[in-house]
Amino acid sequence: MQLSVKKLVDEFQHACRENDMRITPQRIEIFKELAVAVDHPTAEVLHKRLVVKMPTLSLDTVYRTLGTFSEMGFIDKVETTESQAHFEVSHMPHHHLICEKCKKIIDFVWQQVDEADLPDETRLLGRFEKKNVVVYGVCKNCL
Amino acid sequence: MQLSVKKLVDEFQHACRENDMRITPQRIEIFKELAVAVDHPTAEVLHKRLVVKMPTLSLDTVYRTLGTFSEMGFIDKVETTESQAHFEVSHMPHHHLICEKCKKIIDFVWQQVDEADLPDETRLLGRFEKKNVVVYGVCKNCL
DNA sequence: TTAAATGCAAACAATTTGCAAAACC
């Protein structure tokens, strides 16, 4: 786990250099915190976790940084019906279970869907590729 | 088309009575407007369309009403990564294509996924049922 | 040294809420 985060951070720094993006302590910490997060935190939640270690970090830097990371494709916004955005570090294709009670977002993989072709009719509508499944229900803690 | 909207409105009124919800002109108009909408309007867009016919309708009534309808299960929020919520009248299971350029949301049906079982591992995580697929890409107008 | 990133404060956007008046049943 430790190792894989280190690897992710290395990749991240490398990608920063490639994109002429400066590597700042704030960016590293924000990326790391999101990389180790098992939930799918909001900007505010991330900020709360980070100020403990980095007291001067401002919430707007978190927002700005998440926006930048997202544009770079290094993190993803999770699709929900909430107004607050949730984020995660991009990794292998996966999907989300959302508990309707506690709003927890849980990752799962579903190769069957990843490998399936979209219905033919959708070809006429444009070029669509990135499939994300959101499944609503109740998590085991809330059952 | 006309007929099916009328039918939906009838069902809606019936459901209002069943749920001890008062049938007000605002509620009927909001429901009707959403029922005929081919896009997936936000509260503000709906309000703009409605004030033409109902000049006294306030935006907060639209928000409140959409919230109530949503709780009743008569309409759904569409899952997106945007901050603004998009709505649609609930009908047969379907999924969404989202154009990354113009943000248009397009419905499509995908029985293969509707009928597929979730991966076994998800059973341990809770009880999840309502599958919604969101596919990102570029619509034909933006290609 | 110089352009980009940060922090602060203020602006903005989306949504919610308290309350008195109006409307439904």
Next chain:
DNA sequence: GGTTTTGCAAATTGTTTGCATTTAA
């Protein structure tokens, strides 16, 4: 008539922006 819903205004919440200062390269 009693209770819910509305419209208004104001408050909240989530997010973005302008600008002077700091910092990475």
